[in-house]
Amino acid sequence: MTPLLSARGLTKLYPGGRGCREVSLELDAGEVLAVVGESGSGKSTLLSLLATELAADAGRIDYRLRDGTVRDLLVLGEAERRLLLRTDWGFIRQDATQGLRMAVSAGGNVGERLMAVGARHYGNIREAARDWLERVEIAPARMDDSPRGFSGGMRQRLQIARNLVTQPRLVLMDEPTSGLDVSVQARLLDLIRGLVAELGLAVVIVTHDLAVARLLSHRILVMKDGRVIESGLTDQVLDDPAAPYTQLLVSSVLAA
Amino acid sequence: MQPLVELENVSKSFTLHLRGGLRLPVVSGASLVAHPGECVVLGGPSGAGKSSLLRMIHGNYRCDAGRILVRDGAEPVDIATAEPRRILALRRGVMGHVSQFLRVIPRIGALEVVAAAGREAGLEAGAARDQAAALLARLNLPERLWHLPPATFSGGEQQRVNIARGFIAHRPVLLLDEPTASLDARNRTVVVELIAAKQAAGAAVIGIFHDQDVREAVATRVVDVTRFAAQAA
Structure with missing residues (x-):
C-alpha cells in the first residue's frame, strides 16, 4: 500500500546555511515517527515544511487522501490544501498560544474546527466540544472560559482536543511537552500515548527528549546540521546507535 | 521440518565513536537454527555475546553481516535487512522477548x-x-x-x-534472556512449566539461563556461544 505521507528531498535553506537538506521520509497510517536532534538541527524546519507552512526550495510531499488518490501537497491548490490541513491533519505546537485562538473560549476553540468542516448545528457542536474537553480531562465547567486563564498543561490538552475533534489521520507535534513541569509532562504524555493508540493516528513528533521519543514512537530520525544522519526502529537507534552524533546524544542523557 | 529461526554467519561489533572509534567485537560467524518445539539454550561465560545475539534476533541490536531469518508463516524474513515496520509486525505476531530487566511505561x-x-x-x-x-x-x-x-x-x-x-x-518464537535470574525455586519451576507448554504448542524457544537446574530442565540443545567469539580487528 502507498504510504500515507511520503516526503522526498525536502530542502529549505536559510541564509547562513541553517535549515533542512534533502530530507526524505515515509509514514504509514498508525505509525509514530520521532524526529530528534539538538536546537538548530533542522527538525522544526522539517516540521514546518511538512505542514506546508514554509515553502520548500526543493522536494515534494505526497499525501494519500481519504479517497485513495495521492497528491503532491506542494502543488495542491490553496483552497484544497487549506481544507486538508483543517480536516485531515492536526498540528500541536510547543507554544499553545500559537495553536489556539486565545480570544475564543475553550469550547469555541474546539467547535471552531468542526465549523470549518461544515458543522452548523450549535447544539451538536457544543456537545462534541464538551465531549472532547472531557476526553482531554478539562472539566465541562471550564468550557466557556478563555484559555488565557489555563495552565500550560491545560492549554496543551485543549490544543489536542481542538486538533483531534475533526478526526484527522495525521498529526504533527512540535515539542508538545517541553516547557511543562515534569508531573504535567507525564500526564500529557500518557494522554497523547493513549489517544494515538486508540485513534490509530499517524504522527510526526519533533522532540529533543529521547525519553519522549522512546515512549511514543515506532521509528526515529536523528537530524544534525539539516540532514538525517541516522534512522530506524526507535529502540534499535537508541540502544545501538551507529552515528557518532547519535552516540553522543544517547550517552548525554542522565538516567533517572 | 523447517526452522523458525535460522542465523547464518552473523557478525556484530560495536564501534565506540566517543572512545576514539574503539571497536568492540561481539560475535563473528554465528550460525544456529531453532525448530518448532525446540528450546535452544545459549551457553558460554558472561560477555560471550549471548544477550547481544538474542537482541539481534529481536531487532534491538543491528547485525553487521550475515542473515537472521525468522519465519512469518511461510515467509522467512531477514531481520538484518528488514524494514522497521516489518520487524514491528514480527514482534507483534511472531516473536516474543523477555528481557533481563523490565522496561515498561511508567x-x-x-x-x-x-x-x-x-x-x-x-x-x-x-x-x-x-x-x-x-x-x-x-x-x-x-x-x-x-x-x-x-x-x-x-x-x-x-x-x-x-x-x-x-x-x-x-507467538511461534520466544526469546528469553535470563528469565529466572531473580526468582525463587517455586517460581523458577513455574517458568520451566510455562516454557514446556510453549514448546508443546510448537514454539521455538531460544534462551539464556544462568541456573544449571533450569537449563537442564528446559534445554533440548545447548549452543556454546564462545564458538562465535569475535576476533578483535
Whole structure:
C-alpha cells in the first residue's frame, strides 16, 4: 500500500546555511515517527515544511487522501490544501498560544474546527466540544472560559482536543511537552500515548527528549546540521546507535 | 521440518565513536537454527555475546553481516535487512522477548502492563485481561500488587511481570534472556512449566539461563556461544 505521507528531498535553506537538506521520509497510517536532534538541527524546519507552512526550495510531499488518490501537497491548490490541513491533519505546537485562538473560549476553540468542516448545528457542536474537553480531562465547567486563564498543561490538552475533534489521520507535534513541569509532562504524555493508540493516528513528533521519543514512537530520525544522519526502529537507534552524533546524544542523557 | 529461526554467519561489533572509534567485537560467524518445539539454550561465560545475539534476533541490536531469518508463516524474513515496520509486525505476531530487566511505561499497573502486551499481540481486550490475571496468579504475584505500577516492585516481582508479558500471547518464537535470574525455586519451576507448554504448542524457544537446574530442565540443545567469539580487528 502507498504510504500515507511520503516526503522526498525536502530542502529549505536559510541564509547562513541553517535549515533542512534533502530530507526524505515515509509514514504509514498508525505509525509514530520521532524526529530528534539538538536546537538548530533542522527538525522544526522539517516540521514546518511538512505542514506546508514554509515553502520548500526543493522536494515534494505526497499525501494519500481519504479517497485513495495521492497528491503532491506542494502543488495542491490553496483552497484544497487549506481544507486538508483543517480536516485531515492536526498540528500541536510547543507554544499553545500559537495553536489556539486565545480570544475564543475553550469550547469555541474546539467547535471552531468542526465549523470549518461544515458543522452548523450549535447544539451538536457544543456537545462534541464538551465531549472532547472531557476526553482531554478539562472539566465541562471550564468550557466557556478563555484559555488565557489555563495552565500550560491545560492549554496543551485543549490544543489536542481542538486538533483531534475533526478526526484527522495525521498529526504533527512540535515539542508538545517541553516547557511543562515534569508531573504535567507525564500526564500529557500518557494522554497523547493513549489517544494515538486508540485513534490509530499517524504522527510526526519533533522532540529533543529521547525519553519522549522512546515512549511514543515506532521509528526515529536523528537530524544534525539539516540532514538525517541516522534512522530506524526507535529502540534499535537508541540502544545501538551507529552515528557518532547519535552516540553522543544517547550517552548525554542522565538516567533517572 | 523447517526452522523458525535460522542465523547464518552473523557478525556484530560495536564501534565506540566517543572512545576514539574503539571497536568492540561481539560475535563473528554465528550460525544456529531453532525448530518448532525446540528450546535452544545459549551457553558460554558472561560477555560471550549471548544477550547481544538474542537482541539481534529481536531487532534491538543491528547485525553487521550475515542473515537472521525468522519465519512469518511461510515467509522467512531477514531481520538484518528488514524494514522497521516489518520487524514491528514480527514482534507483534511472531516473536516474543523477555528481557533481563523490565522496561515498561511508567504509571501503568502491572495487570494492565501484561494485558496491553496481550492486546498488542491480537488478543481481544477481555481475554487479554483474563489471561493476564491468570498468568500473574500462576507466577504468584500477590494480587494487591496487580494495580500498582511495577517500578516500585522488587527485582523478582518485576521479572514475573516481565515473564507474564512475554508469555501471554502465543507467538511461534520466544526469546528469553535470563528469565529466572531473580526468582525463587517455586517460581523458577513455574517458568520451566510455562516454557514446556510453549514448546508443546510448537514454539521455538531460544534462551539464556544462568541456573544449571533450569537449563537442564528446559534445554533440548545447548549452543556454546564462545564458538562465535569475535576476533578483535
